[in-house]
Amino acid sequence: MAYTEEQIGYLRxxxxxxxxxxxxxxxxxxxxxxLDRILMADATRHEYPExxxxxEFKEEALRRFASGTSVLSEDKLDDLRTFFTAEGxxxxxxxxxxxxxxxxxxxxxxxxxxxxxxxxHLDALNGEYEAVFQPEAGPDWVRTCxxxxxxxxxxxxxxxxxxxxxxxxHEVSDIAAAKRQKAHKIHRSTGYCAGDALxxxxxxxxxxxxxxxxxxxxxxxVPGTKTNGAGEFEAEVTVPRALEEVSALQETPARAAPARxxxxxxxxxxxxxxx
Amino acid sequence: MAETPxxxxxxxxxxxxxxxxxxxxxxxxxxxRNAQLLIxxxxxxxxxxxxxxxxxxxxxxxxxxxxxxxxxxxxxxxADRELFRxxxxxxxxxxxxxxxxxxxxxxxxxxxxxxxAMGRLLVKKQGDQAREAGLILYGPGAGHxxxxxxxxxxxx
Numbered sequence: 001m002a003y004t005e006e007q008i009g010y011l012r013x014x015x016x017x018x019x020x021x022x023x024x025x026x027x028x029x030x031x032x033x034x035l036d037r038i039l040m041a042d043a044t045r046h047e048y049p050e051x052x053x054x055x056e057f058k059e060e061a062l063r064r065f066a067s068g069t070s071v072l073s074e075d076k077l078d079d080l081r082t083f084f085t086a087e088g089x090x091x092x093x094x095x096x097x098x099x100x101x102x103x104x105x106x107x108x109x110x111x112x113x114x115x116x117x118x119x120x121h122l123d124a125l126n127g128e129y130e131a132v133f134q135p136e137a138g139p140d141w142v143r144t145c146x147x148x149x150x151x152x153x154x155x156x157x158x159x160x161x162x163x164x165x166x167x168x169x170h171e172v173s174d175i176a177a178a179k180r181q182k183a184h185k186i187h188r189s190t191g192y193c194a195g196d197a198l199x200x201x202x203x204x205x206x207x208x209x210x211x212x213x214x215x216x217x218x219x220x221x222v223p224g225t226k227t228n229g230a231g232e233f234e235a236e237v238t239v240p241r242a243l244e245e246v247s248a249l250q251e252t253p254a255r256a257a258p259a260r261x262x263x264x265x266x267x268x269x270x271x272x273x274x275x
Numbered sequence: 276m277a278e279t280p281x282x283x284x285x286x287x288x289x290x291x292x293x294x295x296x297x298x299x300x301x302x303x304x305x306x307x308r309n310a311q312l313l314i315x316x317x318x319x320x321x322x323x324x325x326x327x328x329x330x331x332x333x334x335x336x337x338x339x340x341x342x343x344x345x346x347x348x349x350x351x352x353x354a355d356r357e358l359f360r361x362x363x364x365x366x367x368x369x370x371x372x373x374x375x376x377x378x379x380x381x382x383x384x385x386x387x388x389x390x391x392a393m394g395r396l397l398v399k400k401q402g403d404q405a406r407e408a409g410l411i412l413y414g415p416g417a418g419h420x421x422x423x424x425x426x427x428x429x430x431x
Binding site: 005006009010012013016017018020021022026066067068087088089091093187207208209210211 | 310311339342344348349352353376377379381382383384385386387389391392394395398399401402403406411412413414415417
């Protein structure tokens with residue numbers, strides 16, 4: 001089977017915990033012992049070559065995999081999955097494709113978009129934008145800054161999105177200085193961008209840790225120009241939803257109700273050639 | 276704390292961490308139950324008054340009642356090394372906690388944080404703390420008490 005980055009993460013975690021748990025005298029289990037156990041387990045049923053040569057699955061490959069410097073071939077990942085599941089270090093559900101990933105983005109794209117992303121609009125969206133609004137919970141206006149990087153996924157109608165966000169009180173005038181001062185408060189998240197049949201572009205920003213996703217429906221986009229760097233877009237931003245709710249939108253073609261409408265204006269382009 | 280929180284959101288986060296409430300604070304700007312607010316709040320607290328964090332005013336093992344995610348899970352999942360260092364330095368940090376899906380902090384680092392070094396250190400910390408407490412954390416005997424063996428140490 002093909003493995004996602006998340007599934008490979010589960011395998012690395014299981015391998016690290018197994019070595020630690022099976023070690024003796026405060027030392028992790030040696031790599032040779034780990035490999036012997038994997039190859040000779042009932043669950044994997046490998047055989048060592050009769051001519052005395054080393055097995056194809058080598059300790060060094062396992063060590064490099066554990067350190068994150070390389071990824072094992074699929075057949076060897078299959079061995080790890082089988083072995084650690086049998087040993088109780090992995091749960092079957094860990095190896096199920098995560099509720100939400102590129103395939104889900106493609107499915108959503110098929111539902112919402114029914115057409116490719118508008119040509120040239122991805123470049124227009126790359127860059128830094130600001131929106132000013134009054135939160136529901138307080139009287140003080142705030143300025144939220146988004147730094148969007150959008151990269152098309154070859155051979156698909158969707159693009160990957162990386163977003164950095166930071167929010168200030170509205171009265172802060174020197175945003176660049178404020179960003180430097182509070183760099184640790186820039187929240188980075190990733191997601192996907194799909195064409196939207198009704199309006200143009202839908203950004204789906206996910207938070208895998210707390211398993212929620214935010215939908216940003218861009219209803220109007222005015223690209224900037226090389227000379228003035230201007231540009232803005234209007235967006236409907238939804239309350240972040242559980243990932244399974246977002247996945248369910250594939251089956252129930254209902255639009256998510258927007259929490260608020262914001263107008264983002266471009267604060268700086270990433271590349272003067274864009275837009 | 277020597278200084279009041281900057282915003283109502285940060286105040287809500289602080290209230291969560293000190294036991295005044297149980298759930299993740301809600302970010303009024305997004306309506307979300309926001310884990311990042313807690314992380315920001317801890318960093319702000321430590322910058323202003325480290326003793327407030329290190330001497331027990333904050334529940335360092337706070338867990339979201341809905342997901343079971345602890346601060347350590349969040350630090351690992353977001354690969355936030357600044358928060359991770361603070362939790363490593365705290366004497367009461369519990370490394371053996373699993374979230375509602377049975378995931379350890381090390382799992383979050385490997386799977387979501389993509390931080391292998393953090394994941395490996397967490398595995399070491401989890402194992403050491405479990406051995407010290409006489410617990411079997413993983414594998415067939417998970418959840419059981421360790422029995423001492425003859426070579427003076429950690430037992431299977």
